[in-house]
Amino acid sequence: MKKFSNSATAILVSLLLPIAVLYITVKVAAFKGEPEKVEVKLKSEHISSVDHSQFEILQQDFATPHDVTAACLSCHTGRDEEVMATAHWKWEREVEIPGKGKVSIGKKNLLNNFCTGANGNNGSCMRCHIGLGWKDKTFDFSDNLNIDCLVCHDQTDTYFKQKGQAGLPATEETANAAYQVPDYPYVAQNVGLPKKNNCGICHFYGGGGNNVKHGDLEEALLSCSKHVDVHMTNEGPDMACIDCHTTERHNIKGKLYSVSSMNENRIDCDQCHTATPHNDAVLDQHFEKLACQTCHIPEYAKANATKMYWDWSSAGMLDDAGHGYSEDDADGNHNYLSIKGNFVWDDNVKPEYYWFNGTADHFLTTDTISEIPVKINELFGEYRDSTAKIWPVKVHRGKQIYDVDHNTLINLKLWAAEKGEGAYWKDFDWDTASRLGMEYNDRPYSGNYDFVASEAYWPINHMVSPKEETLTCTECHSREGRLDNLKDFYLPGRDYSKPVDYAGVGLIILTLVGIFAHFLGRVVAFFKNK
Amino acid sequence: MEKVKIYSRFERFWHWTQMVLILLLGITGFEIHGSFEVFGFETSVRLHSASGWAFLVLTIFAAFWMIVTGQSRQFMPVRNNVKSQIMYYMSGIFKNEPHPVPKTAESKLNPLQRIVYFGLIILVFPVQLITGFLYLFFHYPEKPFALESLETVAVLHTLGAFLLVVFVIVHLYLITTGHTISSNLKAMITGYEDLEHSENK
Structure with missing residues (x-):
């Protein structure tokens, strides 16, 4: 009997109880909270309080878009001041950059490594200004009738700014097959909150084509699968831009760091989600050092390719007849254009990762080149910066023209309506295009130019994947993972002491x-x- | 020879639970370290944290047990016979010589075991527990106070883990060097071992 009891005790203490402890441990380890669900009211559910087609003032034969603006402002008083205070109007804003102090920067005066800069190429670039006809320095920024209300508020998808007209729609004189004179009464009577394509007409096509610049903002978002974007998909909530880019009195939330510098007026995912959305300690802790985007946007350019590399130095080759030409890559994207040089496009791109605290440097027109590649808009942040998080970034690399003697990046004059005006895209003359571009921007030009490598940084925010497609742990927590270039901290699974x-x-x-x-x-x- | 009870019920429970937890911690820990893939990284992280907590609770019970029963004296290193124990493993064992320090209920561990276990209890386990919980709760700087980075903590934790692996390997082998090949193992399961009378010596 004693022997039996001894055996039973042995089985209990040496086998069953340790297994019980193991069982409890495994059960505890397997416990996982349910992710929180989000309830939001979408802007598309907004019911307009008035019917614009009933207003008499909108039933006139408008001769110009300016007349429409005047009609809008006759009821919507004070809105002009709101609009004229925004960066959408001014294309610049006061910022403070560490080491550079207070400067006023924006699309108006910044350099980039796509078409080098907008200023001086107004006919083409200023088509994406929310004004009417910013064709040169004479444009009156204090005239509220120069505001283009329709381009953002049109619900008919029939109002377009014409190519090469500095933001004006077609007139009787300029109308052609692609651009007709808008039906102003029809458009004016059908206005409302901006839809995806009101924003997208500029923000999708920046850089001269769909998805050229952002990589995560393109026309596919108008109607896409969940895989491309869980928020904007028409298989799901079909959210519009303004559902996240919430707007108070024409001040639209959100920052684009190719033209911004300050950590203010930004959008956070926790506008709708919480800061602990997973209800799971291990995952939620990552939010301390990772942007949501890092795990939830494993790839960008999911539907159409984006431009990853642009080498201006090979531009200018002409065919036997002396004309510019183009060559396509296997996917049908240009990989050579005489007017622009060589490109590399890519789709389903894995982002690069940088520490980012919401502030960014900018290579100003007054800056001189001190490192190669030139950093167009370096993102600030590091591991020890408690406000910085790891962020997915599209890095656009390229080679662009610079002034060898002054060691500055050059503003090119690329666009002109006609040949012989010195624009590179018409006359293929680097020296003249540089001189005219620099002149327009009141900058010195030595006449001595060459090409220099540069990098521009585009934090990725759109094309959020369904949760099944988010990054798995070992994408980063492994020897050669995605965070290989961030060396300033110890990452379990990646790092070890040799x-x-x-x-x-x-x-x-x-x-x-x-x-x-x-x-x-x-x-x-x-x-x-x- | 006499059947003597040398391991109490709690001691055996402690030992085997500790074995299970160290095995689990070792496998999951080295998976997190990037040495191999077994459960998948996320599962390993969760298992490692949970078994770390279990190990802490077990350690608290063991410490309590040691203090209450006075069994902690079993783990105190002694100076006598350290050399003869080393000589035994290096030569005596090959000549069928008897163990230089007989095992008794009052003194279960030989002088080398005392040193090694004392080292584990005083140094390796505390270092693993402290670095482990620092790892779990203080993995970011300035939260709530500055740890230079995770690196020091992580490297110490890894070092301790390697020492434990080596200990486990040696331990497993030395189990076979008892009175008979299986007598040590049997004792840890049943609590009883056939021991020579101390007066026989």
Whole structure:
């Protein structure tokens, strides 16, 4: 009886209880909270309080878009001041950049590594200004009738700014097959909150084509699958831009760091989600050092390719007839254009990752080149910066023209309506295009130019994936993971101490060898002593 | 020879639970370290944290048990016979010589075991527990106070883990060097071992 009880005790304490502890441990480890669900009211559910088609003032034969603006402002008083205070109107804003102090920067005066800069190429670039006809320096920023209300508020999809007209729609004189004079009364009577394509007409096509610049903002978002974007998909909530880019009195939330510098007026995912949306400690803790985007946007350019590389230095080759030409890559994207040089496009791109605290530097027109590649808009942040998080970034690399003697980046004059005006895209003359571009921007030009490598940084925010497609742990927590270039901190799974690992493994091997030798000795001794 | 009870119920429970937890911690820990793939990284992280907590609770019970029963004296290193124990493993064992320090219920561990276990209890386990929980709760700087980075903590934790692996390997082998090949193992399961009378010596 005692023997039985001893055996039972042995099974209990040496087997069953340890297994019970293991079972509880595994159960605790498997516990996972349910992700929180989000309830939001979308802007598309907004019911307009008035019917604009009933207003008499909108039933006139408008001769110009300016007349429409005047009609809008006759009811919507004060809105002009709101609009004229925004960066959408001014194309610049006061910022403070560490080391550079207070400067006023924006699309108006910044350099980039796409078409180098808008200023001086107004006919083409200022088509995306929310004004009417910013064709040169004479444009009156204080005239509220120069505001283009319709381009953002049109619900008919029939109002377009014409190519090459600095933001004006077609007139009787300029109308052609692609651009007709808008039906102003029809458009004016059908206005409302901006839809995706009101924003997209500029923000999708920046840089001269769909998805050229952002990589995560393109026309596919108008109607896409969940895989492309869980928020904007028509298989799901079909959210519009303004559902996240919430707007108070024409001040639209959101920052684009190719033209911004300050950590203010930004959009956070926790506008709708919480800061602990996973209800799971391990995952939620990552929010301390990771932007949501890092795990939730594993790839960008999911539907159409984006421009990753642009080498201006090869531009200007002409065919036998002296004309510019183009070549396409296997996917049908240009990989050479005489007017622009060589490109590399890519789709389903894995982002690069940078520490980013919401502030960015900018290479100003007054800056001189001190490092190569030139950083067009370096993102600030590091591991020890408690406000910085790891962010997915599209890096647009390229080679662009610079002034060798002044060591500055050049503003090119690229666009002109006609040949002979010195625009590179018409006349293919670097020197003239540089001189005219620099002149327009009141900058010195030595006449001595060459090409220099540069990088521009575009934090990725759109094309959020369904949760099943988010990054898995080992995408980063592994020896050659996605965060390989961020060396300023210890990342479990990626990092280790070489001396400790080598010594540890060495010690294990030595131990095994020693044990094997000892065991052999015992076997030999066993037979010897027999 | 006499059947003597040398491991109490709690001691055996402690030992085998500790074995399970160290095995689990070792496998999941080295998976997190990037040495191999077993459960998947996320599962390993969750298992490692949970078994770390279990190990802490077990350690608190063990410490309590040691203090209350006075069994902590079993783990105090002694000066006598350290050399003869080393000589035993290096030569005596091959000549069928008896163990230099007989095992008794009052003194279960030989002088080398005392040193090694004392080292584990005083140094390796505390270092693993402290670095482990620092790892779990203080993995970011300035939260709530500045740890230079995770690196020091992580490297110490890895070092401790390697030492434990080596210990486990040696331990497994030395189990076979008892009175008979399986007598040590049997004792840890049943609590009883056939021991020579101390007066026989």
